[in-house]
Amino acid sequence: MLTTTSAQQCPYTPADVGATDERDRARRARDNAGQPTLAFDRNTPYVDYAGIDTLLRLQNPRTGEPAETAFIIGTQVMELLFVLIQERWEIARDALEDDDVPGALAWLRRAAAAQDVLNDSWKLLGDMGPTEFNRFRDSFGEASGFQSFGYRKLEFVLGNKSAPMIRPHKGMAGVADDLRALLERPSLYDAALRLLHRRGLPLPGAAVDRDWTLEYTPDPGVEAAWGLVYADDRPGNDLYLLAEALMDVAERVTRWRHLHLMAVKRAMGGKPGSGGSNGLTWLARNVEKDVFPELWSLRSAL
Incomplete structure (x- = not known):
C-alpha cells in the first residue's frame, strides 16, 4: 500500500x-x-x-563462402531460442514447486511451441553440403556447439546435470555462476516428482530429496508412480496432463538432438568434431539418452 x-x-x-x-x-x-x-x-x-x-552487426563471416552466413545466423537464432525456452521451462518448474499445475501446463505448452521453432531452425543448416562446409570450417577453429552455455543451461534445467560441463565457461564468471545456480537447484523433472510426492503418490525418497547437483538416475519406483498416474487418463486428471506435457518436451528435445546429428552427418560425415569430440559418435550417444526416462520406459510396461 x-x-x-x-x-x-x-x-x-x-x-x-x-x-x-x-x-x-x-x-x-x-x-x-x-x-x-x-x-x-x-x-x-x-x-x-x-x-x-x-543484432545485424553480429554477422561477421570470416570467408567469402555464402553458406557461412547461414551457419552463423542459424547458430544465433538457436541461441536466442535457448534463452526463451529456458525462461519458459524455469517458470513451469517454479509453478510446479508452487503446486500450480495449470500454470505449469500453460508454460510447457508455450515452451513446446518455441521448441518447434528451434527444431525448424535446423532447416537453415540441414541442407549444407560437405564442400560448402569445408570452404569455411577452418575459419572457426575450435569453436563448437558443445561450448554453448545457453544449451548447457537447458540441459541442466532438464536434469542432465554435470559439474565438469561448467569448466569450459570458468573464464566467464557470470556464465559459470548461472550454471552453478542451475546445477544446485531442482530440475523441471525433479519439481514434477516432488509434486507427485505431495499429492500422495509413493515415490522413493531419493527421488524427492537428493543431491540436485548430480545427474538424475532412473528408478523403478518412479516408473511405478507414473504408472498410477497413467491408470487414470481422464482429461480432468491434471497429473496425467502434466505427464503428457513433459513427454511433449522430451520428444522435442530428442528430435532436436537427432536433427543436430543428421546435419553434422550430412555436412562432415564421421570426421572429428572441431571442439575435440569424436563427432557423430558423441552426438549419437546424446540422441539415445532419454529425457525424463521413466515416462519413456513406462510405455513398455503399460
Missing part, C-alpha cells in the same frame, strides 16, 4: 500510465490521419526497442 509520502512522490498508478499511453497512441493516429509515422530524427523506435542495428 502506498504511504502518503510515496503517493506524493509517485502520483500515478500503472493504470494511469497505461491510459496516458493509449491516449497518446490515439492522438498520433488522428494527427497522422491513420497513416504510420514516417519522420524520425534518429533511429526508429522499432530499431531502438529490439536492438536491430546491434
